[in-house]
Amino acid sequence: MAVVFQKPKSLTDAELHYCPGCTHGIIHRLVAEAIDTLGIEGKTIGVAPVGCAVMAYNYFACDMVEAAHGRAPAVATGIKRSLPENVVFTYQGDGDLASIGMAETVHAATRNENITVIFVNNAIYGMTGGQMAPTSLPGQVTQTSPYGRDVKVAGYPVKICELLAGLDGPAYLERVAVNNVKNVKNAKRAIEKAFRNQIEGKGFSLIEVVSSCPTNWGMTPEKALQWVEEKMIPYYPLGVYKDKTEEVAK
Amino acid sequence: MAEKVLMKGNEAIAEAAIRAGCRHYFGYPITPQTELAAYMAKRMPKINGVFLQAESEIAAINMVYGVSGTGKRVMTSSSSPGISLKQEGISYIAGSDLPCLIVNVQRGGPGLGGIQPSQSDYFQATKGGGHGDYHLIVLTPDSVQEMADLTALAFDLSDKYRVPAMLLADGTLGQMMEPVALPEEHVNRVEKPWAVTGTEGKRKHNIINSLYLVPEQLEEKNLERYRRYKAIEENEARFESYMMDDAEYCIVAFGIAARVSKNAVVALRKEGIKAGLIRPITIWPFPKKVIAEAAEKVKAFVSVELSMGQMIEDVKLAEDCKKPVVLCNRVGGMIPTPDQVIETVKKIAGGNA
Amino acid sequence: MAKVTFQTDLCKGCGLCVAACPKKILVIAKDKINKKGHSPAEMTDQSQCIGCAFCATMCPDCVITVEK
Structure with missing residues (x-):
């Protein structure tokens, strides 16, 4: 018998602190699998966010830097400019990347900074206990939108892939989800591509991963994944939003 | 003694930094320190260095944080309102025990203030500035010559103690021209085994971080840092x-x-x-x-x-x-x-x- | 012939593996409690396992190793 599935070696032995059923664990594993597959653990440097994934530095076995809230793309820019031969990725949530760190996100993208950004969109601030995120859906009930997100007051959700696709800079933008086996496998392919793009010098790649937060959504893990399918994905359609990687190759 | 050249204070800082082995500069335009960034923009590409105009002072200081984490000499410069914006990043750099140089060519405040010289960022520079218990090593030149000399010293002290250094100048010193003997090329090679450069599969992963959720650990981190501050107070006060x-x-x-x-x-x-x-x-x-x-x-x-x-x-x-x-x-x-x-x-x- | 092993003490009992299993041979063992205080997932009938690894694919905590 051969092992067909086991924990990737680019994850440490540290036990994940995430809530039961939180898909951060799946996304961590996909990132680690990409690092393993490409054989780049020894030259990869990750940048952790502020948010639920703040302690990602304990989970990835590669060198890690913990950034201030939203600043990961700027920190990654510094690292990549210092060590262009290394592989640099950020792992950020929606509050981090799409709210407080919007300027850093947009400008790293428009510079086509040769980094990989893993953007976890679960439509809520998890770490602080379930407040409205820049990506919370219209009508979504959160601690700070107790009557549902009123777009007349709080505005509309930020669609990062669509927004960044309007820039000339970024090389690759794709939105995936991790709510079922098929989507997880597709997310794995996309994340691996985002790392490969960097190795091939193609520039800024961002993978938005539509994800769940059972605890703060107030659902069972299984129900939360159904909510991803029924509510999140229709608002955040999956697919490739920009791909300059082929034209660069020509 | 090196031959003297006539330079603006801001330019003397830039050239001295390059001679001290700094090859990474990140900044955002603000008067009255603009010549420093302009000098770096011209020089860095010629010497295989990095000049990057960031989208904000906040981004610039975080780029500094990133480079410093990789163990290389790095700097940013700004003037008072811009330095206020950098305080978040400075606190993180101090909390992660990283060396770097921050130049503040001060102008009048508070708020947008003016663009003429000032020393009203003294409290901000010496008493913390950002959140948490920390200090910067703060050097205050009084001539274009010292703008150069103290820049070199600031990098050395910062590396030695793993404490960010600030050169606190003002609009007059930044703008005025004086003859200056530029420091010799020197790189103080302090070992940085803590740097993130990729494990190469040869060591456990390094983590650059200022988060300690266990209060005993955070307390010990602060106490250890203050032991270094004490050594700095005993050995590095200059006048x-x-x-x-x-x-x-x-x-x-x-x-x-x-x-x-x-x-x-x-x-x-x-x-x-x-x-x-x-x-x-x-x-x-x-x-x-x-x-x-x-x-x-x-x-x-x-x-x-x-x-x-x-x-x-x-x-x-x-x-x-x-x-x-x-x-x-x-x-x-x-x-x-x-x-x-x-x-x-x-x-x-x-x-x- | 396939074999699925659980690192039971890492399991948080979220049930995503149970929902993903096409053969419906995984359950949350309500009568057991692991080191973390969760009722862990376990397999009811190893002989029916096809080694598809859907369970491991959906597991957020790398609890599951699959051999085939």
């Missing part, structure tokens, strides 16, 4: 004493205020008033010992500042209320004249006579 041997009136001033004060000391001596100057070259660590020693001998202190009186608090703490301390100041971009300093000293001397 210049000018005509202090027999002085009865001690002027304390740094930067451009010290230059004005030196003229005042000479003029006062001509009139038979024994004035002297202690010029702090580091304001953190503050040269407390020399001030305390002076307190045993002089009749009074005069703190000359381009602020509403910030350094005067450190002077009072250092001399321990042994002698009166009088403030002589201008603010808002104005600079005290030698006459103003002379009049202040004379008034005290008259009162004491």
Whole structure:
């Protein structure tokens, strides 16, 4: 018998602190699998966010830097400019990347900074206990939108892939989800591509991963994944939003 | 001695940084430090270095954080309002024990303030600035020559102690031109085994971080840092004493205020008033010992500042209320004249006579 | 012939593996409690396992190793 599935070696032995059923664990594993597959653990440097994934530095076995809230793309820019031969990725949530760190996100993208950004969109601030995120859906009930997100007051959700696709800079933008086996496998392919793009010098790649937060959504893990399918994905359609990687190759 | 060249203060900082082995500069335009960024933009691409104009001061300081984490010499520069924006990043850099150089070519404040010289960021520079218990090593040049020399020293001290360093200048020093003998090329190769450079599969992963959720660990981290701060206070306080041997009136001033004060000391001596100057070259660590020693001998202190009186608090703490301390100041971009300093000293001397 | 092993003490009992299993041979063992205080997932009938690794694919905590 051969092992067909086991924990990737680019994850440490540290036990994940995430809530039961939180898909951060799946996304961590996909990132680690990409690092393993490409054989780049020894030259990869990750940048952790502020948010639920703040302690990602304990989970990835590669060198890690913990950034201030939203600043990961700027920190990654510094690292990549210092060590262009290394592989640099950020792992950020929606509050981090799409709210407080919007300027850093947009400008790293428009510079086509040769980094990989893993953007976890679960439509809520998890770490602080379930407040409205820049990506919370219209009508979504959160601690700070107790009557549902009123777009007349709080505005509309930020669609990062669509927004960044309007820039000339970024090389690759794709939105995936991790709510079922098929989507997880597709997310794995996309994340691996985002790392490969960097190795091939193609520039800024961002993978938005539509994800769940059972605890703060107030659902069972299984129900939360159904909510991803029924509510999140229709608002955040999956697919490739920009791909300059082929034209660069020509 | 190297040949002297005529340079602006801001440019002297830039060239000295390059000669100190700094190959990464991140900044955002702001008056009156623009020449520094412009110099870096011109020079860095020629020497395989990195100049990047960031989208904000916040991004610039975080790029500095990133490079410093990889173990390389790195700097940013700005002026007062921009330095306020950088405080978040500076706190993280201090909390992660990373070295770097931050240059503040001060202008008047608060708020948008003005674009003329000031020293009103003294508290911000020496008492923390951002959140948490931390210090920067703060060096205060008073000439274009020192802009260069202290830049080189700042990198060395920062690397040695793993404490971010700040060069605190002002608009006058940044803009004025003087002959300067540039420091020799030097790179102080301090081992940085903590740097994130990729594990190469040869070691456990390094983590650059300021988060400690276990309070005992965070406390110990702070205590360890303060042991380093204590060593810095004991070993690195720098100052210049000018005509202090027999002085009865001690002027304390740094930067451009010290230059004005030196003229005042000479003029006062001509009139038979024994004035002297202690010029702090580091304001953190503050040269407390020399001030305390002076307190045993002089009749009074005069703190000359381009602020509403910030350094005067450190002077009072250092001399321990042994002698009166009088403030002589201008603010808002104005600079005290030698006459103003002379009049202040004379008034005290008259009162004491 | 396939074999699925659980690192039971890492399991948080979220049930995503149970929902993903096409053969419906995984359950949350309500009568057991692991080191973390969760009722862990376990397999009811190893002989029916096809080694598809859907369970491991959906497991957020790398609890599951699959051999085939």
